[in-house]
Amino acid sequence: MQTLTVDLGDRSYPIHIGTGLLDRADLIVPHLAQPRVAVVTNTTVAPLYLERLTDTLTAAGVAVHPIVLPDGEAYKNWETLNLIFDALLTWRAERKTTLIALGGGVVGDMTGFAAACYQRGMPFIQIPTTLLSQVDSSVGGKTGINHPLGKNMVGAFYQPKVVLADTDTLKTLPPRELSAGLAEIIKYGLIWDVDFLAWLEGHMDKLRALDADAIAYAILRSCEIKAQVVGEDEREGGIRAILNLGHTFGHAIETGMGYGKWLHGEAVGAGMVLAAQTSERLGWITAADVARARALIQAAGLPDVAPDLGLATWLDYMGHDKKVESGKLRFVLLKKLGEAVITGDVPRDVLTDVLATPH
């Protein structure tokens, strides 16, 4: 097991990465304020891992109450969130009861938001079971739900007490979901670390085959980069926005196509190609750089061409982006491979060219 820390003063917390972590009560129990937890999961993950986690905790004297939600991005909404509150109130969960998220980013984002709201804040723990959630969504405290008009539009910054990324759980993940996680891993190379980008180019086959050493290193390096960025700018006053490379375009794809049609990571993959093309149009990176980014996204098994939403729809959905300031769209683009910038100065004709017929 490897451990790193998200450094946020008195809200700092460890991320443990390794195998067999679902059996490790010793990594969870010290973070509980009382020996009671509610485990939020979904109908897909529950049959795979809920019993194992429950056995681990009950053997350590912890009372466990399961909350099993419907599965899917389309359920990341108020109605499903309310099911968590219904269950917590019915079970008489208290403010010191801990909420545990067992699942992918959808379960993690909703559980974290429920924890931020229930009795104005109860502790929560992330046990991410998808590659995407192990490298991104479980770390950094962004929680929330979707609105029909925009992705992740309602939520809170609320940090977990500990993150447990058990890499064994990835063995049951469908290949399409694995690829979606690889999109966020590629993102870290593009925005922050060109050496990691080169490492990914050399190890993509191993990653897709779930080679244990390669996966563990990719998760560790991704979490290191995310922890560093979040440690510098927890509430996205500035640099944290670079973690959204490809997301302005990607969120428009997700909302425009209907939640769940394109996986979040798939939309981010195609969105990163659009961001790279926009960066090229601004003269910051070369056509060869764009081709290199595209090749890696393809090698990860991701779509590299966005759907044609129509310019008006693109602009409409991108206008709901959380980076919009005073009504002006802001984009995360690439100054070079391994270095991102946040800019509000993308001329309309450049955007029109890139989005008119995505290619």
Ligand code: NAD
């Ligand atoms: P997801 O949560 O929908 O999980 C993908 C699918 O895999 C689901 O069907 C799920 O039930 C299933 N699953 C989960 N673990 C499994 C396992 N071990 N074996 C088999 N199946 C398993 O999707 P995701 O890609 O994990 O997360 C995407 C969500 O994360 C989006 O809503 C996105 O907005 C959010 N996100 C949040 C942040 C953040 O900082 N909070 C960052 C990135 C993404």
Ligand code: GLY
């Ligand atoms: N996934 C973007 C962030 O956590 O800031």
